[in-house]
Amino acid sequence: MKRSLAIALSLASGIVLSASAQTLPSPAAASAPAGPPKVAVIAFQVAVAQTNEGQRDFADLKKKFEPREQQLKTLSGEIDSLTKELQAKGATLTGTESTAREKSIDEKKKKLERDAQDARTDFQQAMGDIYNGLASKVYDVLSSYAEQQGYTLVLDEGRQGGAVLVASPSLDITKPVVDAYNVKSGVPAPPAAAAVAPKPAATAPKPASKAPPAAR
Numbered sequence: 571m572k573r574s575l576a577i578a579l580s581l582a583s584g585i586v587l588s589a590s591a592q593t594l595p596s597p598a599a600a601s602a603p604a605g606p607p608k609v610a611v612i613a614f615q616v617a618v619a620q621t622n623e624g625q626r627d628f629a630d631l632k633k634k635f636e637p638r639e640q641q642l643k644t645l646s647g648e649i650d651s652l653t654k655e656l657q658a659k660g661a662t663l664t665g666t667e668s669t670a671r672e673k674s675i676d677e678k679k680k681k682l683e684r685d686a687q688d689a690r691t692d693f694q695q696a697m698g699d700i701y702n703g704l705a706s707k708v709y710d711v712l713s714s715y716a717e718q719q720g721y722t723l724v725l726d727e728g729r730q731g732g733a734v735l736v737a738s739p740s741l742d743i744t745k746p747v748v749d750a751y752n753v754k755s756g757v758p759a760p761p762a763a764a765a766v767a768p769k770p771a772a773t774a775p776k777p778a779s780k781a782p783p784a785a786r
Contacts, residue, residue: 610721610743612712613728617744618705622757627700629760631693638689642682649678711751715743 618624656663656671663671716724724743727734752759 607722608720609723609725609741610716610719611725611727611734611737611741612747613742613744614705614708614712614726615728617712617748617751618701618708620744620748621704621708621755622752622759623755624700624704625760626757627704628697631696631700634696635689635693638685642686642689645678645682645685649675649682652678707755708747708751711754712743712747715747715750719743 619628652671652675656668656675660668712724721743725734725737727737727742
């Protein structure tokens with residue numbers, strides 16, 4: 571039961587994001603003069619998560635699901651209480667009474683599992699919708715930034731199984747792209763206590779549209 575609750579409570583433990591990233595050729599590549607390529611790297615999924623808009627929207631999503639998390643906690647506590655009561659009074663109950671209580675507990679356990687699964691599914695869908703829309707807009711800013719800076723190739727160092735093994739910090743354009751997006755969006759920075767970037771995770775939904783990660 572604790573395992574089921576732990577899985578359910580992971581909904582609000584923090585926002586997680588992930589993406590199957592790609593090599594990102596800059597629009598400037600087609601018209602770039604001959605010579606050594608100018609290469610940059612970006613942690614694209616982190617960039618999306620660290621934008622002011624991303625932090626705001628994912629924090630709002632977490633708050634939206636807090637009532638469902640509380641419902642799951644309440645149901646789990648009820649199951650634990652009934653289980654302990656049955657164990658304590660089991661010797662004094664008739665066979666019929668014991669069976670009825672065991673059935674009630676089992677039904678509540680099944681409900682908890684169903685509700686937790688529904689909450690996870692709804693949460694991941696909502697998170698994916700937010701990420702897809704935001705990733706597309708961040709990619710537009712990345713594209714413009716790369717062209718302005720003359721980059722002929724941008725690699726996503728955050729991709730799973732990616733080819734970027736070692737890169738100089740001077741090549742990382744994650745923060746400049748985030749800063750450029752924040753200026754364009756006009757969304758103010760969240761309060762310091764809430765300004766925690768979501769952590770990448772392999773199980774989160776993958777963005778679609780023209781953002782660099784592959785479509786779902």
